[in-house]
Amino acid sequence: MVKKQSFELKKSLISTTGLGVLLVILILVNVIFSYATIRWDATEDKIYSLSEGTRNIVSNLAEPVTIKFFYSRSNRNLPTGLKLYTKRVREFLSEYEHASQGRVTVEVHDPKIDSDEEEWAQKYGMRAIQISSGDNIYCGLVFLAADQEESITLLDPSREELLEYDITRIIHRIQTPERKVIGIISTLPVFGIPQNVTPPRQPSRSRPWFFITEMKKTYEVREIDPSVEKIDSSVDLLIIAHPKELNPALQYAIDQYVLTGGNALIFVDPFCFSDMSRGQQQFMLPPSSSLKKLFSAWGIEMDSTKALADLDQPTRIRTRNNMAENSPVWVSARGRAFNESDVVTSRLERMLFPVAGALKKIEESTYEFEPMVQSGENAALIEAVKVNFGTAALRRDFVSAGERFNIVVRVRGKFNTAFPDGPPKGDKSDSRGKEKKGQAHLKNGKEKATLIIVADADMLADRFYVRSSRLLGFNIANTFNDNLNFLSNASEILTGSDDLIGLRSRGKFERPFTAVIELERRAQERWLAKEKELVRQVESTNRELRELQQQKDASQRLIISPEQEAEIAKFKEEKRRINRELKQVRKNLRADIETLGMTLKGINIFLMPFCVSIAGIGFGLYRQRRIKKR
Structure with missing residues (x-):
């Protein structure tokens, strides 16, 4: 009995000591990792990582660079989207500090109302924007290197994909201030x-x-x-x-x-x-x-000898006869172009x-x-001389290359x-030839x-x-x-430098819910199909009503006949049916989105605990087998 109590006490002490050791290890790991410089960008497009070109530029700076980041972080009315954006900017600037090994220093300033920081922000030309609360907020960068100074007076969240290029370009430019x-x-x-010079083939222009x-x-x-x-x-x-x-x-x-x-x-x-x-x-x-x-x-x-004709991207122009037409050889590139x-x-x-x-x-x-x-994609190459034939001729003979x-x-x-x-x-003089040979x-x-x-x-x-x-x-x-x-x-x-030429636009920061977008697209297609059916039904009903109206005598035109009443009633019933189907399309869309949302919630809430439970059960069974073997 005493032996058993001693064993239980020993087991309890070991368990308590083990928990204490685990707690100490956990605290130490957290402290160590908080000071560690390990960085791992898990995003698909590596949007939080510097490109190789930027790393080359900041690691070979002739002059140290100071970046002053002015943003109104203490303003409680700062829009949530802007808060998240400034947080990403600050994190991205820290990548420059890390990659430059001390050659780039980032200073964060909070220009509160009537503060010294606000006065400095105004001196550097930072642009204030007024939010709905009436407060002025700042969000800009100042770059300093030796006697050179440049700034981004207002950071534009819509240019976030080009943030690395904008910052690296200025850092490179203040290192080489002479005009290119x-x-x-x-x-x-x-x-x-x-x-006093007018070439025969050119109009006068000074x-x-x-x-x-x-x-x-x-x-x-x-x-x-x-x-x-x-x-x-x-x-x-x-x-x-x-x-x-x-x-x-x-x-x-x-x-x-x-x-x-x-x-x-x-x-x-x-x-x-x-x-x-x-x-x-x-x-x-x-x-x-x-x-x-x-x-x-x-x-x-x-x-x-060939010109491009693009029916997807034509330009509206005026012809010699002052007629407006969409010309496929005047290409207005836009969007996916x-x-x-x-x-x-x-x-x-x-x-x-x-x-x-x-x-x-x-x-x-x-x-x-x-x-x-x-x-x-709806484009082709045509003989350039055909450009003079006019848009109608171009469209008539057009065959898309696909x-x-x-x-x-x-x-x-x-x-x-x-x-x-x-x-x-060439036929130049000998002196010119000798110079060329040199x-x-x-x-x-x-x-x-x-x-x-x-x-x-x-x-x-x-x-x-x-x-x-x-x-x-x-x-x-x-x-x-x-x-x-x-x-x-x-x-x-x-x-710019070769490193600057190699920079690319960063990936997208907004990750759209593509599954929901696809569901909405399919629902929209069904909706449009039903809507077209309703329009066709309206046209058909109007046509039949006109035919019935024309069959009447002149004296009966203002009186609705039983046939017309039946046709109108039939149309109203058909319209109600189509409206019910349209409502069902909307209802099904909401149900599909809710089902998808619940599925994802279920996965997020239960999948990880389930995996941990399975792993724990498996580990427990493994330990029991090892104990039995002993």
Whole structure:
């Protein structure tokens, strides 16, 4: 008896000690992990992780960067959605601190009313927004590095997918504050035409095109003479607009520039309105441009005699006869046309391409090829000269190819030269030839280059994206599509580092309940089918009533006959039946959604305890077997 009591006491002490040890271990594990820097992003699109490009940039900073995050976290009236958004921003900023190993410091400031923090927020230009309670709240970032300062005055939750790009772009820019150089080669008068010079094929124009004026606000813009034989190495980005009949020497210069790792933004066109003179005949061969030899070396091709017709994305235009029509060759790209994973195009809503071509990858090409803007599936390539035949003729002869065509593409890689035999031979003087011989000829790329090619040059012309007016003596310009935004985004990306070019739009933060959406879609289809049936029934009843009315004499027209009464009663009964069925559709939809919800709740509530119970029972049986074996 004493032995048994001693055993029970010993067992009780062991159990109590074991529980105490487990409790201590649990506390220690929690303390250790609270200080640990282990990070695990379990999201499908890794939306809380920094990309490799960002990690490279922040780990090689020349100057330490301080990020001041101003947001009104203590405001009790802060909308719930904004609270969650600012929490995600703060967590994401901590990833920059961690990846930079101390080179990036994040400071969080709460600009309360009449506080020093609010005064600093206003000095930094932070933009306050007023919420429903009447309070002003702040949510912005300030970036400081040495004597450089930039800010995001108001963080936009709708741009959350581009948050990494926005932050990394500014960090990179304040490390290299000097203005980037953009060189422009164009056979169009994009820099304007001097008053005393009027080319025979161009209307008089003295002012530069609008995009040139806008780019000069941010970049050093240089006009490159078509006679040059070498692109200066100080050019950070080369823009080529409508390269019509470029001489071989200039094409060679472009080739060698790309092989040194130079990036380029190229606009070619199968039918360039901006290159047509006012008196040009309607059915003349359209002015086109291409870089066939260079394109072949870069692994792409475009047939400059073919234009794209897209019935999914037409544009409403006015013809020469002042008639309005939807033209399929004037492509208004929107929605699914844009590559959502590319930071250049992910936020664009609409672009206009007046008679564009189509670009495609050469099958043997090994270079990276990514479509950025595409046509709809109801599209085809037509002879460019047919553009002049009118919309009616185009639609009559249209045969869809059933595929999407590329209007804008990005190509990247270490390219090979388009001139394997060396510089092209010309009729220049010997001195020019000696100078050319002195230049090192590159057959293979030294660095990776990125090219963005657009199969339309007219999109750069003012009339296709901007409206100008005068107000109180000032010129006011209003853009009506995203053509200029595309150019700005592409220029910003291509003048940045290779790491910045590689950034992509982050995944979606909103995870829609796809099962419920699918149920609603099916119910909507059933609803529409019943609604169409009701409309058909109404039309049928009205038709029968009219027929019965016409059978009457003139004197009986105002009197409802028994046949008409029967027909009306029949229709009302049919209408009630269809309404009952519509109600049943709604009822079934709610029931399906509730059933799905209950199923998921049941899984969430009972599945885990069930699994733990099964595991516990299994472990208990396993221990009993081991004890019996002893």
